[in-house]
Amino acid sequence: KIEGIIFDLDGVIVDTAVYHFRAWKKLADEMGFSFTEDDNERLKGVSRMESLRILLEIGNKEVSEEEKKMLAEKKNKIYVESISGMGKEEILPGVMNFIQELKEEKIPFSLGSASKNAPLILKNIGLYHSFDAVVDGNDVAKAKPAPQVFLLGAEKLQVNPEGCIVFEDAQSGIEAAKAAGMFAVAVGEQAKLKGADYYITSMEHLTLADLKKAAVH
Numbered sequence: 001k002i003e004g005i006i007f008d009l010d011g012v013i014v015d016t017a018v019y020h021f022r023a024w025k026k027l028a029d030e031m032g033f034s035f036t037e038d039d040n041e042r043l044k045g046v047s048r049m050e051s052l053r054i055l056l057e058i059g060n061k062e063v064s065e066e067e068k069k070m071l072a073e074k075k076n077k078i079y080v081e082s083i084s085g086m087g088k089e090e091i092l093p094g095v096m097n098f099i100q101e102l103k104e105e106k107i108p109f110s111l112g113s114a115s116k117n118a119p120l121i122l123k124n125i126g127l128y129h130s131f132d133a134v135v136d137g138n139d140v141a142k143a144k145p146a147p148q149v150f151l152l153g154a155e156k157l158q159v160n161p162e163g164c165i166v167f168e169d170a171q172s173g174i175e176a177a178k179a180a181g182m183f184a185v186a187v188g189e190q191a192k193l194k195g196a197d198y199y200i201t202s203m204e205h206l207t208l209a210d211l212k213k214a215a216v217h
């Protein structure tokens with residue numbers, strides 16, 4: 001039985017990857033190394049500081065802790081500015097219909113995001129109050145692939161982890177969902193995402209009936 005649903009934000013509800021990419025690329029440009037969209041795949045679902053660590057690894061740069069803090073703040077400033085104009089129109093296709101179905105069937109749902117900017121984005125797209133719970137990068141000490149962000153979501157929804165279905169577009173998120181004992185739905189290219197229980201290319205055309213069928217197996 002489906003007891004609760006947990007959605008990742010970036011790449012599932014909205015497509016913010018490109019904004020994250022542009023902000024990191026600006027830093028890379030300034031430090032004088034190249035950073036491609038392919039490189040950016042490695043940052044999906046990964047916390048801000050871990051993303052920075054990977055970026056610096058790609059650029060072969062060693063910097064002090066203090067400088068790391070500064071760089072992360074700089075990236076975030078660029079990112080926040082780029083999402084400030086975001087609105088409802090950026091909600092990905094299929095999301096609103098699916099949420100509507102969940103509401104009709106009274107299945108509770110929460111957000112499980114690594115982003116500290118998740119509340120801001122949800123407010124910008126007008127969905128903050130639709131969620132029964134919001135768990136984001138501000139609430140957990142251990143980022144994905146640790147299961148904490150999803151376990152806390154289940155707890156807030158007052159449901160069992162085994163009864164939860166997680167929607168994720170990132171490898172780290174799928175691993176986190178599986179570590180939490182949940183059913184993992186990968187959203188995106190199957191070849192890039194390993195270990196999920198069910199695969200969809202996007203939220204578009206997804207129905208609760210399909211999901212129920214998939215999740216009983």
Ligand code: BG6
Nearest residue numbers: 010043044045048114115116117
């Ligand atoms: C995740 C994104 O949702 O949030 C990552 O997929 C991002 O790319 C992470 O690094 C942390 O985001 P923020 O907004 O806290 O810097």
Ligand code: MG
Nearest residue numbers: 008010011169
């Ligand atoms: Mg994501």
